[in-house]
Amino acid sequence: MTPSAELKIAVIGVGLIGRAWAITFARTGRHVNLWDPDAGACRRAKEFIATILDDLAENDLLDGRLPADVLVLITACTTLEEALNGSGWVQECGPEKIDVKRALFARLDELSHPDAILASSSSALLPSAISEDLKGKHRCLVAHPINPPYLIPAVEVVPASWTAPEIMTAAELFLTSVGQVPIIMKKEVDGFIMNRLQGALLEEAFRLVANGYASAEDVDRGIADGLALRWSFIGPFETIDLNAPGGIADYIQRYQPMYSELFEQMRERVAWDGPVLRDVLQSRRRLLPESDLADRQVWRDRRLMRLRAHKSEVDKELSR
C-alpha cells in the first residue's frame, strides 16, 4: 500500500529528530501519531513543536496553514498499538543503537498493518542490520533526514538488498508528497551518500588547516562565499557541467590531470583530534564562544528558513 493521504503517519520516538519529522509531515495536512517509551515525552514534544510552528508560519513555511491547524493534526498516543493503528508510514526515531533499533523494528513489524512502510531515521546503521530477522523485512528501509527536515528537504532513502522495489517507489512518492526531496540509494553503503560526501570535504578542510595552508575561518569563507553558492541550487555535477564549453565530458578532459595530481597529495589521513584541533578550536571559539552555541543554532535555523523561502520563490520564478 502506498501510504496515501487518508492514512496516518506514526512517528516513533519523539526526541530532536522525531519532533522535526512530526512538523514536516503535519504541515502538509497529514495526521501524525506520536509515541515514545518515555511517558512525558510526547507532551514535551508538542510544546516544543508549537514554538517552531510559529516561526515557520512567519516565514511562510507551513504550506499556507495556521500553526493551530497543524498542531491539531499531531496526536500524542499512550501505546505503540494506538500510534500504529491506521498508519501507512512509520518513521522510527529511536536511539542510534543497533540492539534498540532491532528490538523496536521487531515490535513495529508485529504490530503495524502488514502493508505499512517501516522507515528508520538512522544516520549510520544499515537497513539490513536493522531488519534482517523480520518477517516483513521487504517493507523496511532507512529514510535519513538532514536535521531539521522541515528546513532541509533532502532525505536519503536506503534499501537493504531485500527491500521490495515497489516499497522504494512508494517511499519516493510519499516523501515527495510531503514536500521532501528523496535521494534514492540503489544499495546500502556505510555513511550512505551524505556522510560520505561531507566526510570527503571535511577531510580536505582539516588537511588544509593541519598543513598550515589556511585558517579554518578562511576555509569556511571559501565554501560559504564561494563554492557552496552554486552547489546550493545545482549540486557539484551540474556545476562542472556548466564550467566548460562542451559540458562535463569537456570539463573532465581539461581538468582531470590537475585533480589527479592533487589526489596524490591528499591520500594521507589527518587526525581531526590531533594538533589541528587546537587551531580549529581556537578559530571557532574566537568567532563563537562555547556559551553562544545554542543561540547560534537558533540563528542558523532562521537563516535556513529564509534560504528555503528564497529557494521556493526563485524556483517558481526561474524554474530549476
Add this chain to the structure above:
Amino acid sequence: MTPSAELKIAVIGVGLIGRAWAITFARTGRHVNLWDPDAGACRRAKEFIATILDDLAENDLLDGRLPADVLVLITACTTLEEALNGSGWVQECGPEKIDVKRALFARLDELSHPDAILASSSSALLPSAISEDLKGKHRCLVAHPINPPYLIPAVEVVPASWTAPEIMTAAELFLTSVGQVPIIMKKEVDGFIMNRLQGALLEEAFRLVANGYASAEDVDRGIADGLALRWSFIGPFETIDLNAPGGIADYIQRYQPMYSELFEQMRERVAWDGPVLRDVLQSRRRLLPESDLADRQVWRDRRLMRLRAHKSEVDKELSR
C-alpha cells in the same frame, strides 16, 4: 602603497575573467583601465559588460549605481603603458600558460609603478612559478576568483614565499574594499584551497556513481537540497561546530570513528573518464541537452544574482 581609492585598477587581458573583474571593480566606483594584446578585444569586452550591468542593476547589485555610471569608469587603453599609468592594483587575466604569464609579468613588473600590486587570476599556476625571476617579486601574488567574481565574492589570495606580508595585508584590504571576500592562503599549494575542496567532493561524488550506489542526479540533489544549504552561509567547519551539543571537539569525538571507517573505503581513485562517465553523461544530458548548456549558464547566473541579493538582505537583518 595600498591601492587606495584614488588609484586606478588595471585589468590586463579581457576574456571571460578580465571582463568579470572589470565589472566587479567598477561597480564600487573605481576607475578601471583595460588592456589586451588583441586590438579589438577591449571594445568587445565593453559591449559585453554593458549587457551584464543591466542585469546587475535589476538585481540591485551595482552598489546603488546606474549602469551608465559604472560603464563610464571603464577605459579601453591602446597600450599596456597607458593601462598601467596610475594603477595601484594590476589584475592579470592572460591565458593559463606559464610561459605567457611569465613574459607578461616581466612586462608588468617593468612598466608598472614600483609600488603597485601585481595579481594574477591564475587558477592553477603557482605564484612562485610566475614571479621567481622578477625584481619586484615581493609584490606579486595570485588573486584567483570563482567566476564570475561580481556574483561570487570569494577570492583566493595566494603568496609565493617571497611575497611581502605587507603586500598580503594590502591585498586583503583592497579586495574587501571592492566588496569581495579574500580567502588568505598562508603559503602556496597546488590547487590552492578551492580546487582541493571541490576535487575532494567531486571524487567521492564520482565514486558513489561509479560503484552503483546512486545516480549523478541524486548526488546533485543531495548536495543542492541537503548539505550545501548550511554550507552556503556558514561553511563546513561551523556546520559541524553547531551539530554536536559541545561544539566541534564534541562532534569529532562522536563521529571521527565513523568517518575513519569511511575513509578506508575511499582510498581507491576513480577514473572520471572511465565507465562512470557514460552514466554521468546520460544523467546530465537527459536533464539538459548539450544545446541548452549556454542558456543554462545564463539561468545559473540569474540564480546566483538572486542568491547574492538574498544573502545581502539576510546578512543585514540577521547578521552573520
